[in-house]
Amino acid sequence: MREIVVEGITKKFSNRKVLDNVSFHVNRGEIHGFLGPNGAGKTTTMRIIAGLLRPDAGKVTIEGVDHSVKRDLTHNHLGFLLEDPPLYRDMSVYEYLYFVGSLKKVPANKLKANIDYCIEVLDLSAVMKRSIENLSKGFKQRVGIAQALVHMPRILILDEPTVGLDPQSVVEIRNLILNLKKEHTVILSSHLLHEMSLVCDQVTIISDGKILETGSIEQLRYKLAGKLNIQLSTLKQTQDFDQYLKSLPGLISLEKKKNDEAMVYHIVHDGQTEIRTALLKNALELGCDPIGLEQKQYNLEEIFMRITEGKK
Amino acid sequence: MIFLIMKKELKSFFRSPLGYVVTGLFCLVVGWMFMHQLDYFINNVQKVPVHMRNHYDFTNEVIIKLFSNVNFLLLFITPILGMRSFSEEYRDRTIELYFSSPISDFEIIIGKYLGLLLQGFFFLSMTFIYPLVLSNLEITDISFLITGYIGLFLNFSCYAVISIFASSLSTNQILSALGGFVLILGIWITGWFGQSSSNYLLAQILNFVSVNFHFTHLLKGTIHFSDLAFYFSFICFGILLTKKRLEARFW
Numbered sequence: 072m073r074e075i076v077v078e079g080i081t082k083k084f085s086n087r088k089v090l091d092n093v094s095f096h097v098n099r100g101e102i103h104g105f106l107g108p109n110g111a112g113k114t115t116t117m118r119i120i121a122g123l124l125r126p127d128a129g130k131v132t133i134e135g136v137d138h139s140v141k142r143d144l145t146h147n148h149l150g151f152l153l154e155d156p157p158l159y160r161d162m163s164v165y166e167y168l169y170f171v172g173s174l175k176k177v178p179a180n181k182l183k184a185n186i187d188y189c190i191e192v193l194d195l196s197a198v199m200k201r202s203i204e205n206l207s208k209g210f211k212q213r214v215g216i217a218q219a220l221v222h223m224p225r226i227l228i229l230d231e232p233t234v235g236l237d238p239q240s241v242v243e244i245r246n247l248i249l250n251l252k253k254e255h256t257v258i259l260s261s262h263l264l265h266e267m268s269l270v271c272d273q274v275t276i277i278s279d280g281k282i283l284e285t286g287s288i289e290q291l292r293y294k295l296a297g298k299l300n301i302q303l304s305t306l307k308q309t310q311d312f313d314q315y316l317k318s319l320p321g322l323i324s325l326e327k328k329k330n331d332e333a334m335v336y337h338i339v340h341d342g343q344t345e346i347r348t349a350l351l352k353n354a355l356e357l358g359c360d361p362i363g364l365e366q367k368q369y370n371l372e373e374i375f376m377r378i379t380e381g382k383k
Numbered sequence: 384m385i386f387l388i389m390k391k392e393l394k395s396f397f398r399s400p401l402g403y404v405v406t407g408l409f410c411l412v413v414g415w416m417f418m419h420q421l422d423y424f425i426n427n428v429q430k431v432p433v434h435m436r437n438h439y440d441f442t443n444e445v446i447i448k449l450f451s452n453v454n455f456l457l458l459f460i461t462p463i464l465g466m467r468s469f470s471e472e473y474r475d476r477t478i479e480l481y482f483s484s485p486i487s488d489f490e491i492i493i494g495k496y497l498g499l500l501l502q503g504f505f506f507l508s509m510t511f512i513y514p515l516v517l518s519n520l521e522i523t524d525i526s527f528l529i530t531g532y533i534g535l536f537l538n539f540s541c542y543a544v545i546s547i548f549a550s551s552l553s554t555n556q557i558l559s560a561l562g563g564f565v566l567i568l569g570i571w572i573t574g575w576f577g578q579s580s581s582n583y584l585l586a587q588i589l590n591f592v593s594v595n596f597h598f599t600h601l602l603k604g605t606i607h608f609s610d611l612a613f614y615f616s617f618i619c620f621g622i623l624l625t626k627k628r629l630e631a632r633f634w
Contacts, residue, residue, distance in 0.1 A: 123482055125633040146485045157477040159391075161398045173387050174484040218480070 074099040074226065074256045075120060080129035082115055082280075089115050090126070090280045097273070102252055104271035105260040106375055112280040113260050114153060117228050120258065121151045133226070147175055150224035152232055156215020160204035164195055164214055167203060168221050175222035182221075189217040192247055208235040216244070220251075227251060228258045233266065245270055268371035278379050291374050299340040300367040303350060304333045306360035315353050319346065333362060384486045388494025389501070395467070396502050405463055409456060410509050416452045417513050420445045442527050446514065447602050450531040453510055454598060457503075457539050458571065462563030464502050465546025468495045469625075470559040473551075488629045492622055496547055503539040507532065527604045534601030537614045541594045542567050544621030551628040570594055 075097040082090040090112045097103040107113045118124045120131050122138055131138045133148055159167055168189060172182040190196050193213045198206055203214060212235050219227055229248070233241045241263070248270050251257055261267050267274065268288060275285040284291055305312075308327075316325055316336065321344060326337040340346055347364060354361040369377070396402045424444045472478035481491045514528050542563075549563035550556075574593025580586040590596040594617070597610040 121479075121483060123479055123632070146483065149483065151483065153476075153479070155476060157475060157480050159395070159475075159477060161395060170387070170391060171480055174384070174480055174486065176384075176485055 072099045073097070074134060075258070076132045077116070077120065078129050078132070080116070080119055080126040080131065082112075082119065082124065082126050088280055090119075092129070093277070093280070093282050094129075095275045095282060095285045097256060097258060099256050100252060100254075101272040102248060102257045102259055102270050104267040104274035105258060105277065106264070106267065106274055106371075107260075107277040108379060111277045113277060114230055116277065117151070117153055117230050117258065117260065121149055121153065121228055122146070123153075147222055148225045149228065150219035150222060150226070151228035151230075152215045152219045153228070153230045156211055157218070158203050158211060158214060161202065163200050163202055164206070164217075165190075165199045167214065168217055171218045172221045177222050185221050185223055189220050192220075192250070193217050194243070209237060209240050212236055213240075216247075224255070226256045226258070230260045231262070232259070233261060233263060241266065264372040264375055265370075274371070276375060276378050283378050288371055288374070291378070292369050293342075299338070299342040299346070300369070301336075301338045301340065301347065301350070302363075302365050302367050303336040303338060303354065303361060304330070304363040305336070305354055306333060306362055307358060308334045309358050312354060312357040312359045315357060320344070321346070334359075337367075384490050385494040385497065388481075388491060389497040392468070392495055392498025393501055396464075396498070399467075401463070402502075405460060406506065406509065409460060409506055412456060413449075413453060413510055413513075417445075417449055420448050420452075442524050445517075446527060446531065449510070449513060450535055450602055453507070453535055454538055454595070457506075457535070457542055458567055459564065460506065461503070461539060461542035462546045462549065462560040462567065464506075465499055465543055465563055466550050466556045466560035468499065468547045469551040470554055470556045473554040474556075482632070488626050489622075491629070492547065492625050496544065496622065499543045499547065500540060503536065503543060507535055507539070524604070527602075530601045530604050530606060533606070534598045537601070537611075538594050538598050541570070541614060541617050541621070544618050544625070545570070548621055548625045548628065551625050 073096045077093060077095050080090055080093045081088065093112070093116055105113050105117065115124065119126050120138070159170070162170065165186065168186045169182065172185060177185060190199055193216060195210070195213055195217060198210055203211065206214065212232065216229070216232055219229065232248075233244050236244060245266055248257060248259065252270075259267065259271065271288065273285070273287050274291065276283045276291075313327075316322070316338065319338075319340065321341040323339040323341055324337075325339075328335055328337075338350075347366075351361055351364060424441065427444075469478065472481070545566045546560075546563035549566055550559040552562060553559045570593060573589050574595045577586050577589030577591075577593055577596065580589060591613065594614075597613050600607055600610050
């Protein structure tokens with residue numbers, strides 16, 4: 072079910088078009104990664120989804136309700152952490168979460184349980200009575216995530232939630248986000264592409280205010296390189312085998328290069344037919360002495376680089 | 384929700400060192416002014432023949448001047464108190480907590496405004512000690528005291544709404560305080576022009592939009608409906624301007 076639908080949003084700041092006809096959707100219960108270089112329009116899109124900005128054109132619907140028109144209906148469905156956490160430095164962690172929960176009109180009896188939950192999952196118990204001013208950057212970031220969660224929204228928007236965190240905390244936050252997936256829909260933006268590939272079900276890549284690609288990592292991988300991206304290593308090179316490779320039905324591209332003693336063939340195939348067994352068999356029969364065959368897959372970083380560079 | 388925001392504003396004031404510094408300075412300056420006025424009055428009375436001493440009205444010479452001096456100090460203090468209201472929230476992005484909550488802009492402004500009014504009441508309460516000290520002398524007119532304090536509080540209410548509006552214009556607190564000061568000073572200057580204008584109609588208009596013109600009536604111990612209507616309209620207009628400013632985030 073489509074929980075958030077962004078339809079053709081355009082936003083200008085002083086005649087500079089920051090977003091240009093941006094459309095994508097986020098399904099309920101999924102973690103949706105939002106990727107793009109600095110200044111691509113990620114935060115502006117997230118601010119529009121959060122209801123902090125209004126688009127010049129287009130609309131955002133949350134469960135079918137136009138968010139820009141009926142914000143009252145959608146307010147409490149959303150929790151967000153955008154850029155720097157919005158913290159009152161003179162408050163203690165507990166007091167701050169209580170204040171934010173009260174602002175969101177969480178009933179007093181439920182609020183205490185919500186705060187306890189946030190403190191537990193974000194490991195804030197050691198600092199809950201400390202003034203926010205005296206917390207480390209990592210803990211401030213955790214408190215920022217806690218405020219987004221304190222009213223138990225169905226949708227969470229997290230812009231760079233792991234900024235400033237140590238590697239252990241990054242793993243903890245990753246696990247937390249994966250746990251949240253059970254009951255929440257998450258829109259996540261981060262430059263840690265490896266982390267994104269571990270948690271995201273779908274990704275949207277944006278650059279210069281335009282959506283370049285949207286879909287699952289698998290779909291993008293296929294779109295970019297075809298289904299099969301094979302690297303075959305042989306000890307010998309024969310003209311017959313080269314001829315065989317060039318005549319392969321469904322071949323998208325073929326590259327070969329000498330690597331030490333071996334010859335490495337880089338074959339991109341449309342994947343409509345299974346060719347790996349035939350490749351090995353023909354390499355043996357045509358006297359190439361195959362020593363290795365591996366299926367290469369683009370990781371998210373390579374996908375991101377190829378898509379953003381390809382559109383420049 | 385208004386009460387929640389008001390409480391948060393008050394807590395924030397009493398936790399901030401700035402609040403205590405400003406309070407301390409205010410008490411010091413008002414105390415010095417009061418002592419100076421009292422000293423001046425006593426010295427003059429002693430020099431005046433006994434049969435003429437009634438001309439030296441204690442209320443006029445000490446109490447009303449004390450109120451005028453406090454009013455003058457509020458010109459500087461209110462923008463400092465109000466500068467944090469929105470500037471700090473914008474700077475720290477905490478304003479987004481309000482904007483993403485199921486509360487109206489009006490509730491946010493009123494909550495912050497009431498918080499600031501209570502801070503103003505706290506400041507004015509610091510001066511209660513002076514009439515109290517003199518109460519045993521039975522030389523002050525209690526009605527002047529009541530209307531004087533009402534006037535001071537209403538003036539503060541106007542300065543506060545201007546300061547809150549100025550605070551909503553900038554993320555820089557110093558600029559907000561400066562903006563608030565200039566706007567309040569503008570209202571004062573309007574009154575001075577009103578007093579010196581030879582054009583009757585213009586003078587009436589300028590006087591009417593000046594808070595000090597209405598304050599003068601209250602200092603004289605009289606409460607006119609038109610004065611109260613002016614203060615009420617002024618505050619409503621200030622709140623409306625601030626509301627429009629907050630709505631500008633969607634422009």
